[in-house]
Amino acid sequence: MMVSQDMAPHGRLSVKAWARGWGREQARGAPMILWKEFSKRILLWTIGGTLFLSMLLSLVELFSLLWKFLARDAPLLHIMQWIGLGTPKHLVDSLPVAFLFAIVITLSNWHVNNELEAVFSAGISLQRFLLPLFVLALAFCAAEFYINDAVSIPFLRIRNTLQSEILKEPDSRATVPGFIAEGGRFVYTYRYFDEKHMRLYDIVIVERDRAGNVLRKLSAPNARWEGGRWVFPNATIYEESNGAWRYARIAEFSDPAFAEPPSGFSRPTTDVRLLSTKGLQDQINFLKAAGLPWVDAAVEKERRVSFSLTPLIVIGLAGVFAGRFRKSIFLLSMLFSLASATLYYVAQMIASLAAKAGAVSPVLSMWGVVLGFSAVSIVAYLRART
Secondary structure, three states: OOOOOOEOHHHOEOHHHHHHHHHHOHHHOOOHHHHHHHHHHHHHHHHHHHHHHHHHHHHHHHHHHHHHHHHOOOOHHHHHHHHHHHHHHHHHHHHHHHHHHHHHHHHHHHHHOOHHHHHHHOOOOHHHHOHHHHHHHHHHHHHHHHHHHHHHHHHHHHHHHHHHHHHOOOOOOOOOOEEEEHHHOEEEEOOEEEOOOOEEEEEEEEEEOOOOOEEEEEEEEEEEEEOOEEEEEEEEEEEEEOOEEEEEEEEEEEOOOOOOOHHHHOOOOOOHHHOOHHHHHHHHHHHHHHOOOOHHHHHHHHHHHHHOOHHHHHHHHHHOOOOOOOOOHHHHHHHHHHHHHHHHHHHHHHHHHHHHOOOOOHHHHHHHHHHHHHHHHHHHHHOOOO
């Protein structure tokens, strides 16, 4: 039985056959079938790569905190919930890199199989061949921005609260680790304040006289707020008496003098990473009006908006490697695309640090990187081998 050379495995037309057919039908319109097949492969590779990279990021985060979870005997359900709440953020962060790799992998495979040359021979330039990717990139840009703003950030706030409850550590609300009350009479230090259950952990209180001399010291593994005062179970008290120090262990201790309200142990959130874009703008306006440092919030806002345009940039960075190599095509294409992605992220990090240090404005630093790489991407797209 003779098999036509135009037939690919499973009885489907090969790209070469499609290209030859389109070469004869250039006057009739755009190569829609080829664009459809190419976009389908890019989309599948992007989805698979995004899921893989997000899973990898989740595992890295989990392993970095696993020993703390085990030390606190965290329930498996809470750990799984913690992983799930961080997944939207990882998906958003992984999408541009996965899109870059999807383009490079697909073009490299077609180049190895001489299918890309068949497309070029049919009169379809690489620039025209990559046009459908701009539609995908625009969709990815919009999805990345809105999913990050509406889903991943609210999930991260819940996740941080859950993590603080599991590990008994301060969360993004930036709990105050210690402060002086009543003009220096009491000094409070502690490790963690559970605002939901009104509990302090690893609390130490030092009471002093007007001259600053220590009169009493109290330490307890935790304290709970009851009846307008703090109750300290298993408390250890050191107290001066007639020039000598004595200590006592009390199963449950309470003193009206230790009545600092719970509101003094925490302050509103200042972590700009957990604010929506509108919340960031409100925070910037508030900080400017109050004369407080506002650069960090401005940098985060500009970084978030500019980063959502990354899928558009990677088209030119990936297309420039198509057909550039004659040997080790896949390996070299992946290596150079990874290097370009790394350079982009490093440039963003340096620009962010420069803006926070006051060397340049937040708008100029973050958008300068995007515009610079956009220019490189456009030049690479226009000059790509075809």
